[in-house]
Amino acid sequence: MTATFGLMGHGSVRTGATSGGTPTSAAYTDFNKAQGSITRSGSALAQAFGMRVVGVRRNRGDASPPGVELRAPEELMRVAAEADVLALTCPLTPETEGLVSAEVIAAMRPDAFLINVARGRVVDEPALVEALRAGRITCAGLDCFVEEPLDPASPLWAMPNVIVTPHSAGETQHYERNVVRLLLRNLDAFERGASLVNAVV
Known part of the structure; x- marks a missing residue:
C-alpha cells in the first residue's frame, strides 16, 4: 500500500469506504523543484489519519517531511498499483502532461481513489471515465479537467463515484x-x- 494527501478524507465520506475499510495508504505526485505547500499539507493530513505516505518526485535529494517515502517518477506505475489514494499535486509541464496514462489508471487497485488538484491534462481523462464507469477504480475527486469549465455534457457530472469541483480546491x-x-x-x-x-x- 501507499500514501497521500488532503481530499482523500472528503472522498471517503462521499463513497463510504473502500472494500478494505478506511484507506491506509496514499501516494502523491509532486514533480515540483521542491515540495510544495499542498503536498506538505496533504502529507501531514494523510499521516494524521495513520496512512503511509509515498511521494513521487523528480528531486528526491531534497528534504522531505518526516515519514514520507520518496520514489522516482519511473516508479509511478508501481506506486499507483500499491496506493489506496493517488493524489496529483504536480504542475502541468511537458514532463507531466499525460503522466497518469491509461496504463497507470489500469494499474490502480479497484478500491483506489484518484484525486486531481493539479491540472486536467496530467490525466488521460477518457481512460479515467472508462475506469470509473467499469468500477476498475472506486472513485475520483476532480478539481481540474482537460477543458475548463467542464462541459455540461461530460459524463463526469452524473457519475455517483465522482466529486467535481470548479478548480477551486485551494x-x-x-x-x-x-x-x-x-x-x-x-x-x-x-x-x-x-x-x-x-x-x-
Whole structure:
C-alpha cells in the first residue's frame, strides 16, 4: 500500500469506504523543484489519519517531511498499483502532461481513489471515465479537467463515484492574502538572489 494527501478524507465520506475499510495508504505526485505547500499539507493530513505516505518526485535529494517515502517518477506505475489514494499535486509541464496514462489508471487497485488538484491534462481523462464507469477504480475527486469549465455534457457530472469541483480546491478565506504574501516574499528573494518559495522549475 501507499500514501497521500488532503481530499482523500472528503472522498471517503462521499463513497463510504473502500472494500478494505478506511484507506491506509496514499501516494502523491509532486514533480515540483521542491515540495510544495499542498503536498506538505496533504502529507501531514494523510499521516494524521495513520496512512503511509509515498511521494513521487523528480528531486528526491531534497528534504522531505518526516515519514514520507520518496520514489522516482519511473516508479509511478508501481506506486499507483500499491496506493489506496493517488493524489496529483504536480504542475502541468511537458514532463507531466499525460503522466497518469491509461496504463497507470489500469494499474490502480479497484478500491483506489484518484484525486486531481493539479491540472486536467496530467490525466488521460477518457481512460479515467472508462475506469470509473467499469468500477476498475472506486472513485475520483476532480478539481481540474482537460477543458475548463467542464462541459455540461461530460459524463463526469452524473457519475455517483465522482466529486467535481470548479478548480477551486485551494480557495479559502485567506487565499488572496496568502498569494500576495507569497508574491512579496518571492520578489524579495529574487532581488537578493535567494531561493524562491514553491519554485516549479
